[in-house]
Amino acid sequence: MANINPARRAEIGREKRARTRAELVAAANSLFAKQAVESVTVDDVVREAGVAKGTFYVHFDGLDALTAAVAEELVLSFDEMLQADRLSLADPALRIAFGCSSFIDKALNDPRWASLVARMAAASPKGGELLRGRIFEDLQKFSQSLPGSGASAELNLEIVVGIMLQLMRALGERRLPSLDRDAAISAILRSIGLNAREAKSVLGRLSTSADGAMADGARPRKPQRQGAARSGA
Template sequence: MANINLERRAEIGREKRARTRLQLMTAAKALFSKRPWESVTIDELVREAGVAKGTFYSHFNDLEELAAAVADDLINAFDAMIQPERLSISDPILRIAFGCDAFLRQSLSDRSWALLATRMARSHPRVGLLVRGRLSDDLRDALDKSPQAGLTPELGVEMIIGIVLQVAAAIGDRRFDDHHRPEALRCMLAAIGVGRRDAASIVARVARVRGSVPRDILMGGSPAGGSSSATESA
């Protein structure tokens, strides 16, 4: 009986620790969606989370470590969201366009998520490594099949990420809306050497192969207490 009680106590302790960590992560997402994570203080964070300051240090050494955890969570959730459909696409350029479209649609669905994603991607080196690797593989595959003079996978990845993050940031700031999305995809495709007619065809194909994308899968709901729904268009 004593052993059972000890085991149960340990289990309760682990559950409590997991809940507290989730509180800190949720609070961080809410604050990071409003401004750069470097400007957030630990005092603000624990106040948002409703925990004691000492509790923060039992989970993270500093805010940078917390930011890395948020980044990992963001990457893993986004990757999980798009992989089933992405892996069903054989054309590497279409896979790239699909992934970018999914990112922009999520940004339109939840603008506070867009602000968090773009700010974290720009300020923390761990954000985007998995997606960057997938992009590099897809672009390398595409360039093997159809080489573009002067374009390397490394350069192409930087151009794709740069365009998508800039558009997502504009969406988060409410300067862009859904009718900018197809043209943003066409511009991204043009940057990696796809002709305008082919780019228009690829964007139309993305609309056909795209399935339903869960709107709040990445955040478990809007971190800032609300979300904006995007109007569907091609």
């Protein structure tokens, strides 16, 4: 009794601590979307977050730890958002199309996010390993399902990632302001070995299953875009 529960003590601070940490991560998010990751300083971050410098070093060992945290949050939040729907799709090509589609949609709705993703991928390649792994899984299954005309899954992985990252860069820099999402996904599918007909078929299945998934409430934001009217496709 005399001894106050030390675990209780620790838990008390946890909330405030977590909030401050989240503020630092949010500030870094904001700065990384604006300027080169390497050019962001600790002073920049603490000024943006509205906390003192000492506080920063209570939460992180240095800028590298912060960037890693930002990358992890970025990847995990996106992966979590996708995994549920992704696992419900059996066709590997459809899975890939779905993942790319979600990526592009989010980037179209939020160019700052696209810019952030592009910069983080370049600055901390380690972070994207998880998503690379997801795509690689699907590509391997896809390669097996194909007779033998396609390239290796390793090459296809670099191709898909390369296209997606370049699209993120372009969207983040406000090039391609009116990107045709379906055309982009079709190009990705064709590059890994589908023909035009098959790609179109996947796109068709994607729009129906995606609408279903959206209706589940997994996506709070309204997912419709101006191009969504083409329900006939």
